[in-house]
Amino acid sequence: MRVCFFVTCLADQFFAEAAADAVRLLRALGAEVRFPRAQTCCGQPAYNAGHWDEARKMAAHTQEVFEGCDYVVLPSGSCTTMLRAYSPRLFEGDRPRYEAALDLAGRSYELVEFLVKVLNAESVGRGLAGRRVAYHHGCHVSRELGVKEEPLRLLEAAGAEVVPWEADQECCGFGGVFAVKNAPVSLAMADRKLDTVPEVDVLTSADGACLLHLAGRAKQRGLGVPVRHVASLLWEAHRGG
Amino acid sequence: MAVKGYKAAARRALEQQPEVREAVTRATLHFDQNRERAFGEVEAEAWRDWAAATKRHTLSRLDGYLLEAEQRLSARGAEVHWAEDAEDAQRILRELVGRYGVRRVVKGKSMLSEELEVNGLLERLGVEVFETDLGEYIIQLAGEPPSHIVGPAIHKGLEEIRALFREKLGTPPDASPEELAAAARRVLREAFLTAGMGISGANFVVAETGTVVLVENEGNIRLTTSAPKVHVALVGIEKLLPRACDLEVFLQLLARAATGQKIGTFVSLINGPRRPDEPDGPEHLHVVFVDNGRTSVLADREMHEALSCIRCGACLNACPVYRQTGGHAYGQVYSGPIGIVLTPGLKDPALADELGYACSLCTACADVCPVRIPLPKQILAWRVRSAGRAPATERAAFRSYAALMTRPRFYKLSGKLLRLAAPLTGAPWLPVLGAWAAGHGALEPSPKSFREIWEEEFEGA
Numbered sequence: 001m002r003v004c005f006f007v008t009c010l011a012d013q014f015f016a017e018a019a020a021d022a023v024r025l026l027r028a029l030g031a032e033v034r035f036p037r038a039q040t041c042c043g044q045p046a047y048n049a050g051h052w053d054e055a056r057k058m059a060a061h062t063q064e065v066f067e068g069c070d071y072v073v074l075p076s077g078s079c080t081t082m083l084r085a086y087s088p089r090l091f092e093g094d095r096p097r098y099e100a101a102l103d104l105a106g107r108s109y110e111l112v113e114f115l116v117k118v119l120n121a122e123s124v125g126r127g128l129a130g131r132r133v134a135y136h137h138g139c140h141v142s143r144e145l146g147v148k149e150e151p152l153r154l155l156e157a158a159g160a161e162v163v164p165w166e167a168d169q170e171c172c173g174f175g176g177v178f179a180v181k182n183a184p185v186s187l188a189m190a191d192r193k194l195d196t197v198p199e200v201d202v203l204t205s206a207d208g209a210c211l212l213h214l215a216g217r218a219k220q221r222g223l224g225v226p227v228r229h230v231a232s233l234l235w236e237a238h239r240g241g
Numbered sequence: 242m243a244v245k246g247y248k249a250a251a252r253r254a255l256e257q258q259p260e261v262r263e264a265v266t267r268a269t270l271h272f273d274q275n276r277e278r279a280f281g282e283v284e285a286e287a288w289r290d291w292a293a294a295t296k297r298h299t300l301s302r303l304d305g306y307l308l309e310a311e312q313r314l315s316a317r318g319a320e321v322h323w324a325e326d327a328e329d330a331q332r333i334l335r336e337l338v339g340r341y342g343v344r345r346v347v348k349g350k351s352m353l354s355e356e357l358e359v360n361g362l363l364e365r366l367g368v369e370v371f372e373t374d375l376g377e378y379i380i381q382l383a384g385e386p387p388s389h390i391v392g393p394a395i396h397k398g399l400e401e402i403r404a405l406f407r408e409k410l411g412t413p414p415d416a417s418p419e420e421l422a423a424a425a426r427r428v429l430r431e432a433f434l435t436a437g438m439g440i441s442g443a444n445f446v447v448a449e450t451g452t453v454v455l456v457e458n459e460g461n462i463r464l465t466t467s468a469p470k471v472h473v474a475l476v477g478i479e480k481l482l483p484r485a486c487d488l489e490v491f492l493q494l495l496a497r498a499a500t501g502q503k504i505g506t507f508v509s510l511i512n513g514p515r516r517p518d519e520p521d522g523p524e525h526l527h528v529v530f531v532d533n534g535r536t537s538v539l540a541d542r543e544m545h546e547a548l549s550c551i552r553c554g555a556c557l558n559a560c561p562v563y564r565q566t567g568g569h570a571y572g573q574v575y576s577g578p579i580g581i582v583l584t585p586g587l588k589d590p591a592l593a594d595e596l597g598y599a600c601s602l603c604t605a606c607a608d609v610c611p612v613r614i615p616l617p618k619q620i621l622a623w624r625v626r627s628a629g630r631a632p633a634t635e636r637a638a639f640r641s642y643a644a645l646m647t648r649p650r651f652y653k654l655s656g657k658l659l660r661l662a663a664p665l666t667g668a669p670w671l672p673v674l675g676a677w678a679a680g681h682g683a684l685e686p687s688p689k690s691f692r693e694i695w696e697e698e699f700e701g702a
Contacts (some may be wrong), residue, residue, distance in 0.1 A: 007691045009646070016687035020694045027699075036696050040646040046639050048602055050624030050631075054643035061647040139603035142394050171561045175601030177563075182598060184252045187567040187680040188262065189601070212684060219682025 003031045004069035006101055008064075008079045008208070009041035015208045018229035020074040022111050025235045029231060033073075039065045043090075044082040049177040052090060059087045063100045071118065072108045075231045077141020077206045080110040081121075085144050110141055111231055112206050116150040122157060127158030127240020134200040135230075136193065136214065137169045138207030151206055151230055158181035158237030167196040192215040194225065202226045206235050247571055247595045254566040261396045264296035265388075265567040268395045275501020276555055276609060284499070293495055293613040299481050300539060306448035306481045307530060313451025317513030319526040321357065326533050327357045330475065333529055334440075338366055341471050343437035343524070347429070349373040349465045350455055350553060351442030352390060353475045354534060355574045356587070358442065371432040373461035378425050382409045388576065391499045391554035394568040397635055413574065429461065439465040440524065443476040444551070445491060446528070448638035449484045452512050453528060456495060456505035463509055472523040474511070478530050479539075479548040491551065498553035498611040509678055534587035543622040546608040547582045549612040556606035556616060578606035578616040593623035594630055653692065660686040 003026060011019040043058030062083070066072045072078045081231050084105045091097035115121040132153055140150045152162050173179065173189025190213055197203060203225050205211050215227040254261055299306055311321045324330035334357075337343075346368055348354065360381075363370045372381040376394040379386060385403055387393030394402070402421060406412040410424045441462060445454040453474045455462050466472045482491060496502040515522030539545050557563045557577030568576030573584045573592070581600060583594035597620055606616045628636070645651050678684070689697075 009652075009656075012691045013659060013686050014684065016691040016694055019691040020698065023695075023699060033699070035699070037692075038649040039523035040649055040652040043646070044530075046643060048621070048624075049635075049639065050597070050621065050626070051636070051639040051643075052625050054639045057342070057643045058646045139601075139605070143604045143608060155503050169605075171601050171603035171605065173561070173601060175603065177599060178601040182248060182251060182562075183680060184255045184564045185562055185599075186601070188255055189561050192266070192561070192565070213681075216681030221679060232589055 002068075002070045003114075004066055004072050005032050005033050005035050005040070005177065005185060006039055006072050006074045006083075007035070008074055008076045008081065010212065011075055011208050015229055018208065018232045019075050021229070021235035022073075022231035023125065025115075025231065025238055026111075027071065029074075029121060029124065030105075033120065034069070036065050042079045042082040042087075044086065045176050047082065047086055047090065048175070049073065056090045059090050059101065060097060062087075063086070063097070063104055065155055066107075067100075068103060069107065069115065070103065073111055073114045074108065075206075075229065076208055077110045077112045077138045077145055077147065078209055080108055081140035081144040083108040084209035101181055110145055110147055110206060112151045112154060112234075113141075113145065113147045114203065115154065115234075121154070121186040123236050124154060124158060125238035125241055126157075126159045128155065129240075130199040131160045133162050133233070134158045134165045134197050134203045135162055135168060135172075136165075136172060136203065136210055138210050139171050139181060141206045142169065147206070154234060154237075155204075155230070156232065160233070160237075163198045163200050165195050165196065165198055172210040172213050176208050176209070179213065186213075187217060189232055190214055191221075194218055194221070194223055197225055198223075202228050202233065204228050204230045206230050245597045248375050250570040251395060251566045251599070252574055254570045259402070260398055261567045261569075262565050264398045265396050266564045269560075269564050272554070272558040275608070276498055276558065277501075279501040279503070280499035282503075283493070285497075288490055288494055288516070289611055289613055292490060292611060295483070295491075296489055296551075296612050297546065300479065300484055300545060300548055303478065303481065303539065306483060307408065307478060309448040310446050310451050310481060311530075313449070314526075314528055315451075317451060319451070319513050319528055322527060322529045322652065324529055324531045324533070324562050330357045330529060330531050330533070331359075331362045334362060334473065334602065335366060337471065337473060337527060338368055338438065341437055342466070343368055343471070345369045345371070345432065345436040346438045346440055346696055347371050347373050347432050347436040347469060349551070350388070350439040350457060350540075351440065351460050351475055352574060353442050353477050353531060353533075354440060355386060357475065357531065359475070362520060362591065367430065371429060371436070373429055373432070373465050374393075374457070374460060375422060375425055375461075378429065380407070380492045384571070386574070389554055389557055390552050390575065390579075391557075392579075394571065394600070433464045433468045433608065436469045438471040438473060439467075439469040440473045440475065441466050441567055443474050443528075444495065445482045445488065446480050447475055447482050447485050447488065450512065452510050454492075455509040456487065456492065456507070458500075458502075458506040460507055463507055466509060466511060467522050469583075471525045471527070472511075472514075473527045475531060478532055478535050494611045495551050495553050498551075498555040498609070538583065538586040541586060544582065544586050544619055547579065547586065547612050547616075547619060548582070548612055550579050551612060553611060556614075557607040559605040560600075561603060561605065562601060563684045571599065577600050578620065579614070582614070582616055582619045582623070590623075590626060591630070594627045597623040597627050656692075658688065660688075
């Protein structure tokens with residue numbers, strides 16, 4: 001089983017350790033992980049902003065990079081959605097590219113989804129025993145990919161208590177170009193999330209971009225909520241037994 | 242009141258009216274949770290599929306269904322009018338006001354009348370207008386447009402309404418919600434008895450029977466449509482349903498999606514003016530079918546499904562962006578996700594240049610729409626159209642970004658530069674992020690990129 005790791009551009013630069021934890025975990029669970037060097041960004045920022053000519057170029061590049069991989073695994077629900085649901089739309093008028101996009105879509109998995117659905121992992125380890133966790137459902141991972149229960153199941157199997165959170169399904173407000181074009185609304189949305197976070201040891205999610213947004217806002221407001229990518233928590237769960 | 246430019250208006254709402262965010266968040270969450278519960282009680286997914294298919298079918302034969310409705314309505318003695326745009330509709334209304342010598346109008350349940358600026362027209366004609374829905378009456382007193390399709394005064398808290406009623410109606414400063422409603426009722430009761438014309442919208446019009454269907458919770462619409470001598474129903478041409486039996490699902494779906502009710506408290510099925518053997522009802526019924534941009538939406542390959550909208554407001558309630566500012570920030574009659582999609586199509590595509598970005602593409606709206614309008618997809622389609630008109634700097638930025646991201650060596654190099662420069666300079670590599678970055682603590686790049694970790698730890702391992 002050849003698993004290609006797509007680190008995604010944000011993770012590469014901003015949460016590299018979490019991405020490395022994802023690889024450590026995949027390897028520990030028996031996957032052979034490769035890292036195609038020519039990979040860059042999936043193109044979602046351009047796609048979401050409406051600049052589809054640019055998005056198409058980037059999506060075509062990604063198709064070429066991951067040709068021949070049995071699976072493509074990403075530590076990001078949002079970028080997985082780009083490959084799975086959005087990228088084919090870019091090539092509706094271009095049959096070979098459209099088929100390549102569908103083919104890649106069928107092989108692409110968000111990390112936790114891959115652990116549960118392909119590796120059939122019910123538990124990665126018990127190392128989170130006694131930890132209180134708030135889980136943010138990234139919009140794309142939960143609504144577009146339908147991955148809602150899987151991360152909670154793995155966290156709970158690791159001994160963590162997933163604490164109920166009123167706004168856990170709500171958008172964090174990042175949305176890429178949205179955060180830039182309508183910053184005050186974007187920040188107000190992050191505040192809504194942060195204002196309702198229950199008493200927990202750590203805030204986590206399968207989406208690094210959301211965490212970056214929430215962590216940055218929490219820092220600015222002087223809130224002491226530790227924020228960690230779910231890949232890091234699950235790796236910790238594994239290491240801790 | 243309507244402010245042009247979403248960006249500025251949204252910022253202003255957040256900075257200057259924090260109470261709006263609080264009131265709107267509370268109310269929409271409440272509606273949204275009610276909807277979720279009410280959808281859970283029925284085979285909602287099957288209903289949604291069926292309703293979506295029925296609406297799409299109706300739109301595909303809209304001309305036929307409109308003619309059928311006109312024929313049935315006329316046969317029962319209603320007069321049917323066709324208005325191509327707002328000006329046309331205003332002309333028809335002006336003619337009717339003149340014909341019947343109307344001095345007072347009671348009005349309710351019509352977002353379309355907001356589109357057509359009916360109140361302004363009537364006031365210019367020297368006609369007194371009373372909004373009869375309590376929420377609409379509140380915002381009429383405040384001199385504001387509605388901020389939500391279903392809850393026009395959703396942005397107002399009790400204190401604000403108390404102050405408003407105290408000033409306008411002389412209610413006590415600590416009046417209870419019941420006392421406030423009673424004060425409004427006193428004014429409106431008098432208006433119902435003296436108005437020469439009642440103006441309503443329509444939730445649905447059934448082609449098969451020529452029935453104007455109105456759903457409400459307060460009973461005001463019954464009075465608006467039956468007490469005055471003349472009833473004028475303003476109907477968007479997309480409101481058609483083929484058969485009377487279609488109402489069985491649509492009435493339930495509308496109420497469940499809007500407020501979580503099983504069905505609206507009052508449902509009026511209006512088939513024509515009062516007949517000789519009937520004790521009440523208007524002597525004259527006029528139905529004005531209004532296009533006002535709808536046929537151009539219908540002709541738009543990517544947007545036509547938006548005309549399936551039954552105005553339940555569920556997408557507004559589910560929208561985390563809408564919750565922060567309420568509807569006024571959009572500066573348009575229709576706000577929230579459906580407003581973003583409809584407004585540029587009905588009025589001017591250039592409106593999408595700002596409105597199209599009043600969305601984080603979280604897709605919550607698509608999850609709740611009872612007629613499955615692909616709202617996020619359509620919002621994105623507007624963005625694609627707007628992108629060509631985007632500022633040169635934005636277009637250049639995306640061009641260089643794409644160039645960078647299709648050349649792995651440059652990508653790697655620029656990542657490295659970013660991480661080297663960040664500790665020296667704060668975050669100047671994010672100037673484009675402007676206000677967003679300012680609202681954040683410093684975003685620190687990882688000390689090593691994943692690539693570097695890969696080379697050190699995993700390569701060859």
